[in-house]
Amino acid sequence: MGRRQRRGTAIMKLSKLTRHLPGGRHAVIGIPFLWLFMFFLLPFVIVLKISFAEADVAIPPYTEIYEWADNKLTLLLNFGNYIFLTEDALYLSAYLGSLQVAFFSTLLCLVIGYPMAYAIARAPKSHQTVLLLLIMMPTWTAILIRVYAWMGILGNNGLLNSLLLGIGLIDTPLQILNTNTAVYIGVVYSYLPFMILPLYANLVKHDLSLLEAASDLGSSNFNNFWKITVPLSKNGIIAGSMLVFIPVVGEFVIPELLGGPETLMIGKVLWQEFFNNRDWPVASALAVVMLAILIVPIILFNRNQAKELEGRP
DSSP, X not given: OOHHHHHHHHHHHHHHXXXXXXXXXXXXXXXXXXXXXXXXXXXXXXXXXXXXXXXXXXXXXXXXXXXXXXXEEEEOOOTHHHHHHHHOHHHHHHHHHHHHHHHHHHHHHHHHHHHHHHHHHHSOXXXXXXXXXXXXXXXXXXXXXXXXXXXXXXXXXXXXXXXXXXXXXXXXOOOOTTSHHHHHHHHHHHHXXXXXXXHHHHXXXXXXXXXXXXXXXXXXXXXXXXXXXXXXXXXXXXXXXXXXHHHHHTOOHHHHXXXXXXXXXXXXXHHIIIIISXXXXXXXXXXXXXXXXXXXXXXXXXXXXXXXXXXXX
């Protein structure tokens, strides 16, 4: 039996199963929505609720935002947490620092990842699986272990400085660890696979006959790449950029272990507010604002996708 026949048989079995189960179709659709509700919407509502509370010496360390007395419900919303974020320059610096690191890290991942994805997509079919496996293998190790490995590489007595000192390129160890440079190295290394995979998935679908036709008409290889390949891979670039940019904004482990005092990102501030200062309302307000910022690129991406779908015949 061919692959197409087996696939058709599996689809028919699934169709029969959903038809015989009570509410089967709704159950299949509802499971992902239930997952999103339980692990995204519900936690967000809780964080949003805490952001309107006041800090308190209690367990949990915040007051309630409503009061029921005399058969009347009274809301006790505290907007002071959001106002406080605008008054302290620390939080603005943390947001800007996070956006800066996320932007340049995404740019570096794109510059490094695009040629790698292009090379994999143009490699023989028999080699592509192995190359993708090599790209994904580092992600099988816990992020904490990988970051600690970079600490051993970038430290004053680490492998990199030992190598440079051994071959005589430097006289004193380079201060790389606990700097912004180390943060960028760690972020790009950790998130590069998430840029490469969407780019590869897009590039491997390109119709190479378009490049052949352009070459027959006298177009150079550079023009073929810049005017045909790059525009066709726009969706892959956007998807990869979002997969890198959004999680890097809230990154905590990498800047905490590889960064220094000048590395101020919102993830570190959130940790300090939650666990050191025990100011859960301010920390929740920080998280809500961060989520509002990250929703913007998602909305822009969805609008772009909707416009492309409307433009198709």
